[in-house]
Each structure stands twice: as structure tokens, then as C-alpha cells.
Amino acid sequence: MPWILPRWRRRRIRRARPKVWTPSWSAGWSSRPALTAVELVRSFADMMTHLHGERLTARITAAEQAALPGISRFATRLTADLAAVNAGLSLPFSSGPVEGNVNRIKMIKRQMYGRAGFDLLRKRVLLTR
Structure with missing residues (x-):
């Protein structure tokens, strides 16, 4: 198939293609906060799935100490109605x-x-x- 563009123009287009971005772990930021967030969310999901309400206070304390804005705010909101949340995570009743x-x-x-x-x-x- 004959090319419509001249050869020199095709070379420029080939060179102008963007390179695929790959994450660099040495770029100055740590992946530890993301791992902490994932661990906290997974532990809370496990607590909800298996009805382990007795672990709630420990999870709230861990979430507040993690100093992640969204997760620590979620944990402090849970303490506002701790009795209801604990009952919802402990009792087998469902709506x-x-x-x-x-x-x-x-x-x-x-x-x-x-x-x-x-x-x-x-x-x-x-x-x-």
C-alpha cells in the first residue's frame, strides 16, 4: 500500500509517539500509605462479612493512628454512634x-x-x- 505521507513526515510521527508511563518507586513518594489504606479497608470488610463487632474499637484506633484523612474521618464518625455500629456488626439480624x-x-x-x-x-x- 503506498504511503500518502512522505518518508520524513512518517519518521517524525513515529518519534512523536508518547512513551508509556511506568511508575517509579524511587520518585520520592512511598507506597506505604496506600498499603495501609488497603489493609484497613480489607480488615473492616472482613469484620463486616464475618460479624466480628468485638474488633471494632481496635480497628477504629488503628484507622485514627494511620493519619489518612478519609479513613480517619470515617473512623471518628463511627465513634459518634458506636453502640449501633457495634450491634450492626455483631448481631445476625438484617433488614x-x-x-x-x-x-x-x-x-x-x-x-x-x-x-x-x-x-x-x-x-x-x-x-x-
């Missing part, structure tokens, strides 16, 4: 089924918007399962 029904009803309501009155909406909510 999942209720939230699922609310979500289903809202979806039906959005589908019915402007089409019919309350009677038809009520029938669809009761008959749809």
Missing part, C-alpha cells in the same frame, strides 16, 4: 428482606408513573412477586 421489598415497590411505582391511579398500583404491588 435485607425489607429493603428488597421497598426497592421492588419503588420500581413498580416508577413503571406506573402517570399511567393509572392508586388502585392499579396497589393491585400490581400485591400481585407481583
